[in-house]
Amino acid sequence: MRILPLIAAGVLAASSAFAQDLTKGAADIRDKALADPLAWNITESLTSEVGARMTGSPAMERARDWAVGKFRELGFENIKVEAFTTPTWSRGAESAEVVGPVPHKLAILGLGNSSPTPAGGLTAPIVVFKSYQAMLDQPPGSLSGKIAVVTQAMGRTQDGSSYGAVGAQRWAGAAEAAKRGAVGYLIRSLSTDDTRLPHTGGGLAGGIPAAALSPPDAELLERLADRGKPVTVKLQMASSTNPASPAWNISGEIRGKEKPDEVIVVGGHLDSWDPGTGAVDAAAGIGITTAAAKLVAQAGQPRRTIRVVMWGSEEQGGSSGAYAAAHKAEMGQMIMAGESDGGAGRIWTVSLPRAGADHAAMTAFRATLPKLNVAVSRAAPTNGGADIAGLMLGGVPFVDFGQDMSRYFDLHHSADDTLDKIDPKELAQNVAVWAAFLYTVANSDVDFRPKPAAEAK
Numbered sequence: 001m002r003i004l005p006l007i008a009a010g011v012l013a014a015s016s017a018f019a020q021d022l023t024k025g026a027a028d029i030r031d032k033a034l035a036d037p038l039a040w041n042i043t044e045s046l047t048s049e050v051g052a053r054m055t056g057s058p059a060m061e062r063a064r065d066w067a068v069g070k071f072r073e074l075g076f077e078n079i080k081v082e083a084f085t086t087p088t089w090s091r092g093a094e095s096a097e098v099v100g101p102v103p104h105k106l107a108i109l110g111l112g113n114s115s116p117t118p119a120g121g122l123t124a125p126i127v128v129f130k131s132y133q134a135m136l137d138q139p140p141g142s143l144s145g146k147i148a149v150v151t152q153a154m155g156r157t158q159d160g161s162s163y164g165a166v167g168a169q170r171w172a173g174a175a176e177a178a179k180r181g182a183v184g185y186l187i188r189s190l191s192t193d194d195t196r197l198p199h200t201g202g203g204l205a206g207g208i209p210a211a212a213l214s215p216p217d218a219e220l221l222e223r224l225a226d227r228g229k230p231v232t233v234k235l236q237m238a239s240s241t242n243p244a245s246p247a248w249n250i251s252g253e254i255r256g257k258e259k260p261d262e263v264i265v266v267g268g269h270l271d272s273w274d275p276g277t278g279a280v281d282a283a284a285g286i287g288i289t290t291a292a293a294k295l296v297a298q299a300g301q302p303r304r305t306i307r308v309v310m311w312g313s314e315e316q317g318g319s320s321g322a323y324a325a326a327h328k329a330e331m332g333q334m335i336m337a338g339e340s341d342g343g344a345g346r347i348w349t350v351s352l353p354r355a356g357a358d359h360a361a362m363t364a365f366r367a368t369l370p371k372l373n374v375a376v377s378r379a380a381p382t383n384g385g386a387d388i389a390g391l392m393l394g395g396v397p398f399v400d401f402g403q404d405m406s407r408y409f410d411l412h413h414s415a416d417d418t419l420d421k422i423d424p425k426e427l428a429q430n431v432a433v434w435a436a437f438l439y440t441v442a443n444s445d446v447d448f449r450p451k452p453a454a455e456a457k
């Protein structure tokens with residue numbers, strides 16, 4: 001009876017020393033990250049030495065070799081190249097012009113899964129819809145022989161939510177236009193910029209040519225259509241598809257010392273669209289997560305394993321499902337998953353699973369955040385990233401670190417997605433958040449899985 005309080009006090013003293021160590025370690029790694037150039041160097045290396053890297057292209061093979069080389073150079077262990085196949089689309093020559101009533105050249109980029117036009121091009125009258133819903137409201141057959149044009153603009157938001165709000169015009173629009181008889185489909189780019197650069201991206205195949213217009217060209221078509229006379233557009237697109245392109249998920253580990261089978265999975269996607277060099281989408285995510293894991297390793301071998309995954313086909317799909325299928329047996333031992341795919345803007349909010357929130361490790365992590373000007377969201381994470389969706393479905397806990405996306409959609413999927421748009425200080429702030437998080441999770445026994453009701457008592 002008397003010895004119990006002594007034991008309890010001893011446990012308490014040990015756990016509070018542990019908490020103090022974690023808090024100090026997390027603050028140290030945060031401060032180190034803010035002055036560390038590794039994330040920038042990785043991002044610079046990928047965008048300069050590989051450049052644009054569409055899944056299914058020869059550049060993706062170079063990206064795979066780059067990833068293996070980078071993991072080796074940084075001392076990661078257990079490096080794996082996991083092959084899978086996925087359908088891919090590849091761009092050919094493209095052009096568009098208004099042929100009447102007034103000739104104008106149009107700046108376009110074909111959308112993923114678009115069909116090519118006949119070799120001589122496709123010339124047809126356009127029908128302009130100023131909202132996506134207005135096109136959906138048209139009955140089947142009503143767009144027969146026409147090129148449907150949706151010109152709904154995307155607003156600028158800090159959390160990027162406007163992308164989801166208007167995104168369907170890109171990812172579902174061609175199929176919807178085809179259902180209504182359209183022979184071609186054009187959208188105003190999902191862009192918050194006003195340059196003449198169009199923004200590409202994936203969409204459902206509609207069996208018709210589909211492309212994104214630069215915002216000024218979308219506005220030009222609106223103004224021409226508003227005049228009430230028929231407007232005719234000529235499209236020429238020569239894309240091709242491959243039903244089973246080779247692709248790879250590449251990973252490297254910082255092996256845990258005490259519990260190496262308990263794995264924390266983080267990373268970014270290695271593939272990109274083709275107009276730029278895929279800097280903000282998503283070389284930055286590769287740089288941020290790889291550098292964060294490396295900083296944890298430099299602070300001393302962690303208790304648990306941190307695995308960085310460079311997913312090989314986010315933009316055209318396939319890497320999430322392939323990764324989940326290959327790691328099904330292991331999912332129960334995955335402590336958590338996270339992906340950095342919101343560009344290179346600073347992190348302004350973090351969402352953590354509710355289970356584990358009271359653990360000393362998360363207290364230590366949260367203590368690093370005020371200096372980084374990051375708020376802790378009261379909401380549980382809902383979307384951790386496209387490449388970890390398969391793990392999330394398999395029950396692996398996940399985090400969502402919200403980046404400032406105010407400028408992201410100026411650049412996203414356009415020729416302007418290049419290294420110079422990244423602010424090294426904002427990139428380092430991302431690394432600081434991820435490094436502090438990985439450090440506290442990998443050096444503790446925090447468990448993010450909700451406890452069964454019986455155990456929770």
Ligand code: ZN
Binds near residue numbers: 269281282314341
């Ligand atoms: Zn992305």
Ligand code: ZN
Binds near residue numbers: 281315413
């Ligand atoms: Zn993307």
